[in-house]
Amino acid sequence: MRVDVLTLFPEMFAGVFGSSILGKAQEKGIISLNAINFREYAGNKHGSVDDTPYGGGGGMVLKPEPIFRAVEDLLGRLEVEGEGSTPDEGETAYESPRPRVILMCPQGETFTQQKAEELAREEHLVFICGHYEGYDERIREHLVTDEISIGDYVLTGGELPAMVVIDSVTRLLPGVLGNETSAVTDSFSTGLLEYPHYTRPVEFRGWKVPDILLSGHHANVADWRRKEALRRTWLRRPDLLQGLELSEKDKKWLEQLQAEEGRDTEDK
Structure with a gap:
């Protein structure tokens, strides 16, 4: 599986992607985890990725251009590398095998173990982590395939929620956990909370x-x-x-x- 994260703070992912289960999964070649700074796709000398909302109101809104450019460039590079396909110029509805493009936001569907199992069957996931007041609505309407929330509360950005989802999905991939039955018997995987565990001493x-x-x-x-x-x-x-x-x-x-x-x- 390949996972790409579009973020303004790629340094937040360095320790998470290189440690524990995620780090070992990368070493085994089971998953490729990449953090991409979408400010590089701002297209202006100031590197601005946000602007004030039309109609007034507080806060700043993420502009559509940097996000669209980042996703399209990623898919274009993967096509050249032979890892996928990209749309014709001007298109936003990507042909199969299109990755799942996931927007992390409080308005999304609540993340569950069943959603993790669904995403674990994919070959490529792209996460978009926003900041500020929100996203330009055209990102939701024409680019993303999923909107996910990890709970009914608001964080400063989508990075921590993306890490939660990526960790949950990665541990379900074959070969990631030492004991393949562990993920099967986890809380929520069976629809129930997990039973108590005991070990030595008696x-x-x-x-x-x-x-x-x-x-x-x-x-x-x-x-x-x-x-x-x-x-x-x-x-x-x-x-x-x-x-x-x-x-x-x-x-x-x-x-x-x-x-x-x-x-x-x-x-x-």
Whole structure:
């Protein structure tokens, strides 16, 4: 996979792209991570990429020219290198294999594990990180394919949200994680929060690992983990259970959990 990030602050990505899982994924050749300063595409001697909004109002708005030029130049260079195709002059609707061009903004769809899994199936992602008051609307209408938000709050720019999405997507790529089952059983990947984990020592300060995890009985361990995932989801994020397809065994376990919780509440 190739990931390009258009940003005014490419230095923010140096440490993130070169460290931990992302760094190792690059070393293995699984992913290529690149930060591009779109100020280089400003087209004016001052390197200006923003201007005041038409109609008045506070703040500055990112101009369309630098963003369009940066994306078009990137696609043109990839075509020359044999990595993709680029549109004819004046076109903005790129032919396949067009990368997903992702605008990081508070107005976008809320990022989820399912979205991460969808993006992980792509060959090329381009992220646009804005600053100031917002983007010229023509960027939204004619250039991007996705708008993503990582939550209902506002940050100073799109760099940190882009890092979050890139990290989430990268760890799903085959060969990135040492244990290929890790991503499959993560919280949200199954629709539930993840079950509790334990490791050595068996007893720590009087707190013991559940006996079932020491039993070596894989089917019982799997049942325990599923039940605990249901318990944790029901207690912490019951909204995730709405619309989730549950087996008859899951439904019985949930009924038992709710009954147990009710008794515990009465005892208190």
